[in-house]
Amino acid sequence: FEASIPAASRDLWQQFGVTEFQDKEAFQKEFIRHVETTLARSMYNCDDLAAYLAASQAIRDRLIVAWNKTQQKHTTKDQKRVYYLSLEFLMGRAMDNAMLNAGVKDITKTGVDDLGFKIEDLLEQEPDAALGNGGLGRLAACFVDSIASTNYPGWGYGLRYQYGIFKQRIVDGYQVESPDYWLAFSNPWEIPRYEIAIDVMFYGYTRKYTNDQGKTVSIWEGGEQVQAIAYDVPVPGYDTETTNNLRLWASKPTREFDFEKFNSGDYESSVRESQKAETISAVLYPNDNFYSGKELRLKQQYFWVAASLNDIVRRFKKTHRPWSDFSDQIAIQLNDTHPTIAIVELQRILVDMEGLEWDAAWEIVTSTFGYTNHTVLPEALEKWPVPLFGNLLPRHLEIIYNINLFFLQKVEKMFPKDRDMLARVSIIEESSPQQVRMAYLAIIGSHKVNGVAELHSDLIKTTIFKDFVAIYGTDKFMNVTNGITPRRWLHQANPKLSELIASKVGSYSFLKDLTLLKKVEPFAKDPEFIEKWADIKKFNKARLAALIKKNNGIDVSVDALFDVQVKRIHEYKRQQMNIFSVIHRYLTIKAMSAEEKKDVTPRVCIFGGKSAPGYYMAKTIIKLINSVSEVVNKDADIGDLLKVVFIADYNVSKAEIICPASDISQHISTAGTEASGTSNMKFVLNGGLILGTVDGANIEITREIGEENIFLFGHLAESVDDLRHQRRFNDVPINPDLQKVIDAIEGGMFGDKDIYGSLIYSVTGNRDYYLVSDDFQSYLDAQKLVDKDFKDKTTWVSRCITAVANMGFFSSDRAINEYAESIWNIEPVAK
Numbered sequence: 001f002e003a004s005i006p007a008a009s010r011d012l013w014q015q016f017g018v019t020e021f022q023d024k025e026a027f028q029k030e031f032i033r034h035v036e037t038t039l040a041r042s043m044y045n046c047d048d049l050a051a052y053l054a055a056s057q058a059i060r061d062r063l064i065v066a067w068n069k070t071q072q073k074h075t076t077k078d079q080k081r082v083y084y085l086s087l088e089f090l091m092g093r094a095m096d097n098a099m100l101n102a103g104v105k106d107i108t109k110t111g112v113d114d115l116g117f118k119i120e121d122l123l124e125q126e127p128d129a130a131l132g133n134g135g136l137g138r139l140a141a142c143f144v145d146s147i148a149s150t151n152y153p154g155w156g157y158g159l160r161y162q163y164g165i166f167k168q169r170i171v172d173g174y175q176v177e178s179p180d181y182w183l184a185f186s187n188p189w190e191i192p193r194y195e196i197a198i199d200v201m202f203y204g205y206t207r208k209y210t211n212d213q214g215k216t217v218s219i220w221e222g223g224e225q226v227q228a229i230a231y232d233v234p235v236p237g238y239d240t241e242t243t244n245n246l247r248l249w250a251s252k253p254t255r256e257f258d259f260e261k262f263n264s265g266d267y268e269s270s271v272r273e274s275q276k277a278e279t280i281s282a283v284l285y286p287n288d289n290f291y292s293g294k295e296l297r298l299k300q301q302y303f304w305v306a307a308s309l310n311d312i313v314r315r316f317k318k319t320h321r322p323w324s325d326f327s328d329q330i331a332i333q334l335n336d337t338h339p340t341i342a343i344v345e346l347q348r349i350l351v352d353m354e355g356l357e358w359d360a361a362w363e364i365v366t367s368t369f370g371y372t373n374h375t376v377l378p379e380a381l382e383k384w385p386v387p388l389f390g391n392l393l394p395r396h397l398e399i400i401y402n403i404n405l406f407f408l409q410k411v412e413k414m415f416p417k418d419r420d421m422l423a424r425v426s427i428i429e430e431s432s433p434q435q436v437r438m439a440y441l442a443i444i445g446s447h448k449v450n451g452v453a454e455l456h457s458d459l460i461k462t463t464i465f466k467d468f469v470a471i472y473g474t475d476k477f478m479n480v481t482n483g484i485t486p487r488r489w490l491h492q493a494n495p496k497l498s499e500l501i502a503s504k505v506g507s508y509s510f511l512k513d514l515t516l517l518k519k520v521e522p523f524a525k526d527p528e529f530i531e532k533w534a535d536i537k538k539f540n541k542a543r544l545a546a547l548i549k550k551n552n553g554i555d556v557s558v559d560a561l562f563d564v565q566v567k568r569i570h571e572y573k574r575q576q577m578n579i580f581s582v583i584h585r586y587l588t589i590k591a592m593s594a595e596e597k598k599d600v601t602p603r604v605c606i607f608g609g610k611s612a613p614g615y616y617m618a619k620t621i622i623k624l625i626n627s628v629s630e631v632v633n634k635d636a637d638i639g640d641l642l643k644v645v646f647i648a649d650y651n652v653s654k655a656e657i658i659c660p661a662s663d664i665s666q667h668i669s670t671a672g673t674e675a676s677g678t679s680n681m682k683f684v685l686n687g688g689l690i691l692g693t694v695d696g697a698n699i700e701i702t703r704e705i706g707e708e709n710i711f712l713f714g715h716l717a718e719s720v721d722d723l724r725h726q727r728r729f730n731d732v733p734i735n736p737d738l739q740k741v742i743d744a745i746e747g748g749m750f751g752d753k754d755i756y757g758s759l760i761y762s763v764t765g766n767r768d769y770y771l772v773s774d775d776f777q778s779y780l781d782a783q784k785l786v787d788k789d790f791k792d793k794t795t796w797v798s799r800c801i802t803a804v805a806n807m808g809f810f811s812s813d814r815a816i817n818e819y820a821e822s823i824w825n826i827e828p829v830a831k
């Protein structure tokens, strides 16, 4: 497939080369061609799904032309590139984004309209590409968008799961999972590259032998082979010619499957064995911020890493540069520890296969990799049992032992006789069985380590990675605060607000330079602007109200305060505290006289999010929310003063409807537990205020938008350890308002109290690890302030405008520029 056309024929190629469609008519021609040939349909049987597929094919063709040009340019310019390795890319839908970034939104919209379709209906046909769990995966999606939009040469590498994150239904108040077979109707946004097939080995053994130079070397052999097939997803930049690549690997059996078995007549088991290969990339593990040490997961990690590195090295070798140029040409970013085995794999390639000396190879490795940490939660840190690891990847384990030995020798020199230090920082934890600590390997094998918001980056330096700061110094550890792409999270999700902003900025240039939002700040006091802004919020709330009506059958008033908490369900994110406060609100309103009720700010409390299928406590929280919803929504005493809604199957495309519709969104993690959060940025960017703790990016949002425009509460990260200690060892009574709530639950107000036993115990049982009780009073106080402030509509909207005007910092373009400058050392591609 490397075959190139002889020079004599190239003119002809150029003459007939595919060009991008430029106008509506050309689009329509392409659209019909795809309906009639690609889909083999006609105007007599073209439904919305077929029309979506045909329109997507037309747009995809356009992307491919741009993609080809970009790749050629990158090859010619031969600049340093970045490869972003992420086990999750939570992309959501592609079509709207592709139209916008390729600049063909209007053409397509009017084009399909003439042909008898509504663009909105077509967009609805597309299933989300939900190849991620939550924040980490969505960040990767924003990052590839920004890398393309800022013209950096960069690729994403991931896995092409056949099943993305499960679909969530609510049955009798409980979460029920079903598979997300998103590829059922084919995926127009990927290009299968069957010719790019890479063999990946597992298991086997290592053998030492003496090579021609008389050196003893180790080789890995005798294992099982599977094949990685590349699927390319074009990633168009906004308002630029750059279209980058996201390469996702799918596992296939190798072509030569077990011929021995085959010939001995055991055909069936030979085929069965080869089918097992396909399961490697079949399904995304549905845990967010939680590590579960399953062998298949380690297989996924190595499969994806080995294929990606093979691909990267192959591309490098084509340039015929010396190995010492490797890290001048290539930067690789590790999105959390999931791809950490890449460090070992590159060392193996260089030493075992390319014959480099250990030290020279290690120098290349460490200057190539950067590692991003996304959490300090102990239950999320990856540690692989040594026996499991050594069985699956025997040579890699040997290399890890060597890396560790050289590292510990260095530490021993720096801190002579400090055995505790050696035990603490060793890659191998001396537990039973021993464990490979992946985060430590990632730190040792990278030149930079970063956290994702200031507080988090400080915390990793003072807690989980403290010893490594002592060893390497502070320069190796840095912060890059997360960001979000304003294309999807402002323009696409909230076209009316984007248009209103553009009317004041003078153009849509803020979508490329988000700091230009600052230009709307003077209009925060302009009555006409405030009114328009308020109308848009109302429109967006009506859009969400319609979704709620359709999904939940509940009527909500757009005049009520929309209070939203949507994110993965996790005890540290404290949805339990939110629902407890909703119960408190319900009890309070119920006890009011008719006169008192007149003063109540009506509220719609909206929840959404998935629980990991095996996370009992999170599932109990979902059940409680739904039970409260049942009771409150039909209580005639309450009416429109309080509604409680759980939106099932929260995902990227629902987030695009939900984010623009909030008045208040909640980001209320126990201080020090949420590394950054990114939905907090989405909600503020869409003109909603935040009720939050002093945690993650909330802190920087406060600094940017002003503390008068955010509702902060709760204990600070620095007090958390002490408070936990207090709870555990002294009898601290629980907050009296919280006690009333618990009494109500235990009195059976929301159904069988036994269902909630362990949830209540997690707060009352001398532990309250997430400090629900300690923060409850200040949470209620902050809620009260929200109720009061919301009554003054003009001031409220004015605060929202000021907040939006100061959100420029949170563009993922800014984050990518920081990575490019301080970690990757790459430049944008010149025109």
Ligand code: AZC
Pocket: 134, 135, 136, 137, 139, 288, 289, 290, 336, 374, 375, 380, 452, 482, 674, 675, 676, 677, 678, 696
């Ligand atoms: C998340 C963090 O929980 C979230 O705070 C952050 O915004 C996001 O990463 C992006 O940086 N972490 C994860 O989703 N998962 C893991 C394993 O950390």
